[in-house]
Amino acid sequence: MSSAMPLPRWVDVLLLPVLNVTLAFIIGGIVVLIVGENPIEAVRIMLYGAFGYGYGFGFTLYYTTNFIFAGLAVAVAFHAGLFNIGGEGQAYVGGLGAILVALAVGGLHWALAMPLIMISAALFAGFWAFIPGYLQAKRGSHVVITTIMMNFIATSMMSYIISRILKPANVNSDESARIDEVTRVPFLSEWIPLLRNTPVNISFVLALLALVGVYLLIWHTKFGYALRTMGHNGTAARYAGMSNAKLIMLAMAISGALAGMVAINDTAGAHGRLILGYVAGTGFVGIAVAFMGKAHPIGVGLSALLFGVLYQGGQELAFTMPAITREMIVTIQALVILFTGAMSNMLRRPVELAFLTARTRQKEPVPTERKEA
Amino acid sequence: MDTTPDHAQRPSSAAGASLAIELKKINKSFGSVHANRDIDLAVRRGTVHGIVGENGAGKSTLMSILYGFYHADSGEIVVGGKPVTIHNSSDALALGIGMVHQHFMLVDNFTVLENVILGAEDSALLKPSVDKARRELQRLASDYGLNVPVDALIEDLSVGQQQRVEILKALYRGADILILDEPTGVLTPAEADHLFEVLKTLRDEGKTIILITHKLREIMAITDMVSVMRQGQMVETLETAKTNPEQLAELMVGRRVLLRVEKDEAKPGDVLLDVTDLVVADDMGTERLKGVTLSVRAGEILGVAGVAGNGQSELLEALAGMRASKSGTIRLNGEDVTAHHPDSAATLRRKGLAHVPEDRLRMGLVTNFYEWENSILGYHDYDKYGSGLMLDVKAARAEAQRHIEKFDIRPANADLKTANFSGGNQQKIVLAREMERDPDVLIVGQPTRGVDIGAIEFIHNQIIKMRDAGKAILLVSVELDEIRSLSDRIVVLFDGEVVGEADPATADEGELGLLMAGVKSDTTPKREATT
């Protein structure tokens, strides 16, 4: 929304999100108080758990990796004006693509296997997202509804495939066979001893590359330009001679493929096998990550890190403060989404006002102050 | 038609006539934009009071304040001699003030009746209100000649009828003072005439009317008084009888404006755009073009006149390759380019066709984009803006800068969101983009809709320049004046068919008006004719 008096850019991309996150934490803190714990101490423990030592930090990075992929998936679709709530199911199906290839090429060195696994995961997950894309493009079925349905269908389908087809007879739990150690995506601890025993793996580097890649894709390619045109104004895209149907399907497929990369981090990396229900909410967190990050890769990277901290720090917290359970983390997550995503305008007015008064006060002595970043 | 102002009979300077409305020192800012600055305005009861001004002068803002839609930052409103505070539109309605907005405030899938009673229901149950409204509308219809099918859905009505619904809404609520914001932008001359008849009747009954318009002709024809605004300030209030269009234009813009288009004889060349028997359906599958045949030559402007909704939009979209045709052929430079596929807009562009769409906001621009991004809309995949998959942002910016300089787009900042440009400048962004491609054929829809006279002058000159450079131009406009002054030939579109062709030099307005209303020389009107 264009406002009559645009705020400096840094306020928009930095100050407001930080204020909103702080607000979310304050409310979360009140809930912590209600159950009789000290919120300040809780934050300290969380930060320590997330950054304080190599082991915790490794986990923080591991979670961050997943959230970057899930967040980028939502962000890409969002630029095309599509709301992909199906990251959860897409990542799940991506796991199938990953494991099938990883088991098939078992014994192949990871450096050779990884591209194959990635392509397969991307194809599977991309296809799972392509279906709602196709239905939206050709039949007008709303992606919000169809992606939700596809999540449910993925759960059923994967449950059958894992427990009835992939599960080797000699294991109890519902999971596939293990990937050969040489084939499995290697842990970063191989190179960085500090991260010993943590699941953070090469996928983290992949995620950082994906951030750059998506940035280039959206703002520096012709396809990205077309995508954004459609996202903002479908009629204008038609006017410009772009095919909305094609763009929708492609955008969804790319979005799904990104979600599928969660499988590289988990199935082919951290877990080394496909586990029933392995996505465990990562796809949904991606929604929060994308919106908090304003669908911009830098924002997505930062908010993925924030959620990584929340997850790992929350785990530390659960160790140290038994009254604070995993649900508390979900609650804080919800508050972050609410304040940074849906209520982001709440603090905007006061901030605008503050700037306006500050400006008018400064206007006379320093007239050059109006320059904007 | 009767546009003779009848000030003669009316004592225009009756000092004794009471004031219906008085605005004193009204101020209103939107952020850093000071839209209304110390505005004083007095409107006498029983008059038609015109307000003119450039785009963004603050006319709509002022009226929205009077109607309770906006709150003034400071100032006083006096209605019927009493100072009042208007918190919202219902306060305004209670004071007898009604407003017909530039963009109609109707619910499209409601019936006329439902729209009329909305907000003015008598009881929690609808039935009694509906019955009452039905009777009341009948009375209003016969009193003022405001006929509308009361049970029809708004979306099925013509724009002219929709506007009547808006007026009926105001009258149904007992409005004494009626504000109309650019009411004739979308009307045919006949419809406009009819509107003015209604307004006169209302005035003669003692109602007060405030009329905002960009068309000085209308000001001269119907108003008793006229106020001129510029850049948020009230410049002058004059008696219409004692002024003339030239003076008003100068007051508005602050400089002399050429109100006529000056152009040389056309020198038509080869046929560049050739359309035969084109049949096109809209999204719902209804045939909107029923076999249209026309052609445009190099170096000429073909004007397509017609009431909005008679197939112009479909014609433009079909020619631009955005809409598949059911049958018929379109030839561009002799090549058959009949679009069977809705994505061929890009292909046609490459073959030398440029398209300035009717609706710049909905179609021609992505308002959320920066200006430079819009300057390559439709052309982004040209090699000029990057080889292969990549987009060369620098090249696009440079392009935008060229447009800004050549078309005097203001503010001259390619990194500003397009939404923050005024309507006239937005139009220039689109025109610049399409004209700078040096196309062979240019199709233009409503190039000056809602644009002020300064910008109109500029845009018209650009179009003439294109023609003189040997381009074939197809111009679609509901503004008959515009069609007449720009075109070298005119065809009239009615109900999806070309019902007549005219020479702008000789055709008179009445004749064109009849054609536009569907009156071919011998047939009876198909759509609603003048009543």
Place this chain on the structure above:
Amino acid sequence: DPALVYDGGGKFDASFNESAYNGAQRFMDETGQAYQDLEISGDAQREQAIRQFAARGNNPIVLPGFSWETALRSVAPDFPDTSFLIIDTVVDDIENVRSVVFKEHEGSFLVGALAAMATESGTIGFIPAFDFSLLQAFGCGYKQGAAYIDPEVEVIETAIGTGFDAFNNPGGGTEVALSQIDRGADVIYHAAGGAGVGVLQAAADSGVLGIGVDSNQNHLHPGQVLTSMIKRVDVAVYNAFEDFANDEWTNDVQVLGLAEEGVGAAFDDNNAELITDEMRTTVDEITAAIISGEIVVHDYREDESCPV
């Protein structure tokens, strides 16, 4: 301190994990020995949780649930001085691990026999949370027990959902139970954790009999729960804590069946009126027969199939 990390369903799942919790709690109540526990929120946290507890010196560490196997295998060798207990799967190739598994099929055989004796309609029901092999083992034992009493008894089997979240869907449990009741089932056995609450509720509301699972659920609807197939996870946990405290820890594989009283059918005041003497005698006979090997109950997990 000893540590206990719950499996996916969480601490209070009204069955498996809760049973483990009860064992730990009982130990604490009796000895005053505190312990630490933790719920995890994803598979990635499994290894992390164990490693963290081990690194902090918690000992022994109890891991109820087969899903712990992978994580345990990667952590246990790094902490040779820490003792681990894993329940429901066997890890016998690592030095410092004790494994406890249950013969759920034997216990289920008993309650299946009871169901077949109690039914009047000749139709009984089985409701697993979802279709996976551990729960199938319950169902398969149940069917064998019913068939042992009366091969004509029909067993209807309906799953509530497709994944672990089905354990948290009592509404689904209710509907599935009601639909089985509509089809004539008058005794219904659930293996659905938290969702089982809905199954027993529906059975009680409709005046048919439910059968509880894992812990003794007879008290939930006195007089309307025929019996419960108890699986003494609590005992396994309690014993582990106790053995460690008394320096009697052994790194072995314990298979707890009827003979070891690791599984069984629950009889108490709440279901006394439902169990006739004849039923009781039959159950005792069957128990003896299974212990002696006279009756061999097939374990679904061995070949992923069920003979009945």
Place this chain on the structure above:
Amino acid sequence: MEDIISILITTIRVSTPLILACLAGLYSERAGIVDIGLEGKLLGSAFGAAVVASVTGNVWLGLLAGIGVSMMFSAVHGLASINFRGNQIISGVALNFLASGLTVFLGAAWFGRGGNTPPLTGDARFYGIRLPFAQEVSGVPIIGPIYSGLLSGHTILTYLAFLAVPLTAWVLWRTRFGLRLRAVGENPKALDTAGMSVSWLRYKALMITAVLVGMGGAYLSTAQAASFSREMSSGRGYIALAALIFAKWKPYPALGACLLFGFLEAMQYRLQGVDLPLIGRVPTQAMQALPYVLTILLLAGFVGRAIAPKAAGQPYVKER
């Protein structure tokens, strides 16, 4: 016959929360507020209802509490999407997360049962109501099973849900409120310029939404089940939303759509493990995916483009 009746009985029971949530969504979306948070509201009010019912022992207080919780959720949703002009879908997603976290968190803190509430007994839950003469009629062929079996014996909330359908139709098409409600979802500016408050009208709609979805949530925990357990709404809010689109935002078709989904679910329970002619035994998972697959097929095939209220999802911006 008996089989059919029993499937239909299940259908009615399973449909009840769907109908309530779907109608709730109808009010909200007709007013121009997209409500993907129905799922969270169902969950939250199921929790509120079970907590208060178990503490007070009075199911009616529980129902009120359930409605109270969804009111609070609606208020937040309203604040975000009406006052702060935020993205309605994000707000809904956030509320879903909030419900899923808070219910378990608070439940665990209060009852120590991992987020579940204690079982409800006695006056703390809703029971089926026997319609008059149900006993007497039950023997009569055809009428007996239909009246005594199918129609009688549901809880008051089920009857209210079915009553809410004609009531909603009446409100929508015959009352002043309905007219304004429909208008505000199509063109809020039309109302604003006619002197009515868009925000207040939308808040009113959200309150009705809250009442209905609150009843739906209470149904889950105090009528269908007899306690709250975590995530017990398990996707019903989303299904209700799909049904709403499927029904093109109209009350009677909404009833039809919900009954259809209910029927599919009932069939799904019924057909598990049954050998079907020709097809054989279908995997459980396939049966369970069926309602969702059908939803997609129906949306894509039969409904065509569902045209939502025009202003739905867009914040109403009015500069002052």
